[in-house]
Amino acid sequence: MISLEAHAKINLSLDVLNKRDDGYHNLRMIMQTVQLHDTISIEKIPSGVEIDCVASYVPNNSSNIACKAAEAMISKYNLNAGVRIKIDKRIPVAAGLAGGSADAAAVIKGINTLFNLGISQNELMETGSTIGADVPYCIMGGTALAEGKGEELTSISLLKDVPILIVKPRIGVSTAWVYKNLNLDKIVDRPNTEALISAIQNRDISFIAQNMRNVLESVTVIKHPIIKKIKKNLLEEGAIGSMMSGSGPSVFGIFDDKNKAISAYNKIKKSKNECILTFTI
Ligand code: ATP
Known part of the structure; x- marks a missing residue:
């Protein structure tokens, strides 16, 4: 075993x-x-x-x-x-x-x-x-x-021990549906992947948090506007950046301090959404 x-x-x-x-x-x-x-x-x-x-x-x-x-x-x-x-x-x-x-x-x-x-x-x-x-x-x-x-x-060099608060609305999203509804000609806000890689190598958490981009976000948000609300809520509660993960609907916030992440967790966990405090490894 x-x-x-x-x-x-x-x-x-x-x-x-x-x-x-x-x-x-x-x-x-x-x-x-x-x-x-x-x-x-x-x-x-x-x-x-x-x-x-x-x-x-x-x-x-x-x-x-x-x-x-x-x-x-x-x-x-x-x-x-x-x-x-x-x-x-x-x-x-x-x-x-x-x-x-x-x-x-x-x-x-x-x-x-x-x-x-x-x-x-x-x-x-x-x-x-x-x-x-x-x-x-x-x-x-x-x-x-x-x-x-x-x-x-x-x-890429490891980005360890960064506090992450994951908030998942109680809905599931089909990855296939998101890709089917993605219009490649309409993508406006692409990530600068090279700049993000350099920031990871320099452990510049604040640059990473502010420049994270997910081109699938706009597709999922149209069907589930709650994602936008959660992003805003995470920023209000002290996250230095927030973004949807994958095809969603999980949204996460990055924190520059563990105690700030814990206090945001204690507030957001009272909402109807699933809330998980974790760390990068
Ligand atoms: P990704 O980010 O790779 O798109 P996801 O996190 O969106 O994945 P999963 O949790 O992997 O999605 O689940 C996708 C589907 O796979 C679900 O509809 C689920 O029923 C099915 N599934 C099959 N096996 C598993 C498993 N071991 N754990 C979770 N889901 C599973």
Whole structure:
């Protein structure tokens, strides 16, 4: 039996460059792992893949992405056994925090360890890319530039211990819907990705907070104006910058001081929205 933490991510920037012939978009995003995590335990069983995941809106059967990851590992490496996976879900679902991808990544890494396969991280990331575009990043973790569909990764120096307050309205957003409704010709406010990378290297938190941009935000905000309200609320409560993560609807605020983040958390948690205080890792 092995137990692993499957960490959520936030986007410090998200740019969509163009649409590809395969239907996906070419992206340019800065990804950041946070302490918030699901806990995954994996044990060997004689055969098959069993799942135990009791959480709203998450399948408790073979369509759970964690099962798909396990099946991919078992068939790719001809493993002569199966696994039982238990997911203790804490990452909000369909929230732009890559919760499913994080679980899949943990299962891939966990099976590598549990079966003593000794497979390199690069090869695990290759397997991950067959499961989902964000899975390779979740295997790698940390602070990274993600390009292509999200699977072409370059590490950036780590931006550790920055207080982050995640606020998620009690709605789910379909990533597919957001991309379908994105008009590439109408994007006006793109991130300056290079400037943000330099700011990360210099740990210039205030530049990062003020220059974070997510081109998907305007699409999701039209359907869910509450996102704009949450952004404003986070700034009023002391965040030095706030932005939607991924395709939403989670919004996060960056703080330059842990105590300010705690006091904002204590106020915002009284709202109807889910509120999580976490830190970058
Ligand atoms: P991303 O940021 O990568 O777009 P997300 O955070 O928006 O991801 P997820 O939480 O990964 O979204 O969930 C997307 C969908 O995947 C949900 O509709 C959910 O039912 C399904 N799903 C399958 N397996 C899982 C899992 N292990 N955890 C969460 N969702 C899962």
